[in-house]
Amino acid sequence: MKPSNQPVRPPERRVFLKTLSGAAFAASALFGCASFDTPPSKPHATWTASPSDYNAVPSTTGVALIPATFTDTTLRQTMTTSLGGDRVRVRFSHLFGKSTLRIDGAHIAGSAGGAAIEPASDRPITVAGQPSFSVPAGSERWSDPVALGLPANASVAVSIYVSGATPVTTYHALGRQTTYVANGNQLRAATVAAASTQQSYYWISGIDVYSRQNANVLVAFGDSITDGFNSTVDASKRYPNVLARRFAAEATATPVSVVNAGISGNRVLADTAGPKGIGRFDRDVLGQSGVTHTIIMLGINDLGYCGRFGVAQCVSAEQVTAGLASMVAKAKERGVKVHLATLTPFKGAAFPGYYNDEAERKRQTVNAWIRGNAGVDGIVDFDLALQDPADPQRLRPAWDSGDHLHPNDAGYEAMGNAVDLSRFR
Structure with missing residues (x-):
């Protein structure tokens, strides 16, 4: 399956607006700060997307893919988790990169459907205490634990912002989930103004939860x-x-x-x-x-x-x-x-x-x-x-x-x- 390669900065923007219904997540009920009265248990995987090399040429086709690069772009990616827990952490993957991946910011929040999040649940993600971080070529890095409680089978949105020209290397092609590609830093936006959409996952290969069970x-x-x-x-x-x-x-x-x-x-x-x-x-x-x-x-x-x-x-x-x-x-x-x-x-x-x-x-x-x-x-x-x-x-x-x-x-x-x-x- 060949991924689509849509321009990341087209001349027109489409704004995706979604009216929240009773089915949408209420942050106060489903997402919230974890209680740290007792230490959380060891982390458990709750969502994964196995990584592939975007630029690999399938031996069966002999046709090279068109290289893709994101510049001054926010990617809002939605995942359906499995197990609930008290804290979460996110795994950033650059397994197939040839040079260091620079991520200038990332957030996690409950998804309200489409390009929208539940603002009350929005949390910044840090790695080694830093809101901007690097992932060396050929490696993966876990974020710090984030104080966001999740129920079982939650819909969460992870948003990544890259400022400089960032080639796509490590991704999961068949997301079966819409990824919203937006111009500029829209990490905190309740609904991102998406310039285009994809159906792949980029640079994220896992989410863990910490559960006391x-x-x-x-x-x-x-x-x-x-x-x-x-x-x-x-x-x-x-x-x-x-x-x-x-x-x-x-x-x-x-x-x-x-x-x-x-x-x-x-x-x-x-x-x-x-x-x-x-x-x-x-x-x-x-x-x-x-x-x-x-x-x-x-x-x-x-x-x-x-x-x-x-x-x-x-x-x-x-x-x-x-x-x-x-x-x-x-x-x-x-x-x-x-x-x-x-x-x-x-x-x-x-x-x-x-x-x-x-x-x-x-x-x-x-x-x-x-x-x-x-x-x-x-x-x-x-x-x-x-x-x-x-x-x-x-x-x-x-x-x-x-x-x-x-x-x-x-x-x-x-x-x-x-x-x-x-x-x-």
């Missing part, structure tokens, strides 16, 4: 089906969102945070869209704060790229399962419980050459290995959950987004509902 953290690791391709923009309909809401609705002693480490187009064995799965697993799963569990659903692109992009992209089912096994072993070494998810039906996939009989045979082999794997803590059978009873190699029509590979909102809901919550308590 013991909590589990479940990382959903995968490709576009985990990332929510073709789900409704700004609606948080991805299967990990569905799963997070299910956990939050259950009154139990152990809350569960669900974070999304999917990258659209990702593969187990090769760098194409984002770093390969076996290469990013340590950072994007095992590196999440408080991680206790993971669901791994990855491999369909390893199979589909063979017919779509040629023999150089072909791998065997055994190579895919060996890659999955290596990730399982890493997780087990760290004491993280692993659930493997079967690869979902894709007969008739709309991308030329992606589906063929050989790719389907490989999918069946991979799924048989997953279902028979006694070395993991559980299996999530998304294949069975989504298949058409009349033709099990196809997605159920009511849950097909139209490309015969990715579910629609109802399909993602079916995926989230197919997970046995008791296995993650």
Whole structure:
């Protein structure tokens, strides 16, 4: 998926105004200063967006992306968190940068929808006590804890301001969430006057909360089906969102945070869209704060790229399962419980050459290995959950987004509902 490259300083501005309704966050009720009568517990991941190199040339296309640069720009980015807590911190990522990233200011607040925030909840973000800070090339930095209490499944807005010419390097392409690109320093604006919009996340790869409760953290690791391709923009309909809401609705002693480490187009064995799965697993799963569990659903692109992009992209089912096994072993070494998810039906996939009989045979082999794997803590059978009873190699029509590979909102809901919550308590 190629990101859009809209000008950051067009001659006209569009002002996005949104009337707040009862559904909008009331800062006094949902967001507020944390109480520090007792020390907060260790941080837990509540939102993630796995980083990719914006300027990487996908080996399957050979087409270079147009470089993008932000200058004197505020980026207001909205995230749906999972676990609530007493304080928050934000992870700034410059993993794929070639020179130091300078951020001249950042704020976090409850989102009031669209480009608006709840002003009473607005807080400045500092790093090492400084409101302006740098992130060295190839690294990530956590902010200082921010005194902002969050409920579970909150919508928050993180605004970043860069004054000088700042090339885009590290980003998450498929945000499925509108990012508002505004001229000038609008960090404190109740509603930014957006010059343009994007649907990617820039330079932010995680949000943690500090909670006094013991909590589990479940990382959903995968490709576009985990990332929510073709789900409704700004609606948080991805299967990990569905799963997070299910956990939050259950009154139990152990809350569960669900974070999304999917990258659209990702593969187990090769760098194409984002770093390969076996290469990013340590950072994007095992590196999440408080991680206790993971669901791994990855491999369909390893199979589909063979017919779509040629023999150089072909791998065997055994190579895919060996890659999955290596990730399982890493997780087990760290004491993280692993659930493997079967690869979902894709007969008739709309991308030329992606589906063929050989790719389907490989999918069946991979799924048989997953279902028979006694070395993991559980299996999530998304294949069975989504298949058409009349033709099990196809997605159920009511849950097909139209490309015969990715579910629609109802399909993602079916995926989230197919997970046995008791296995993650």
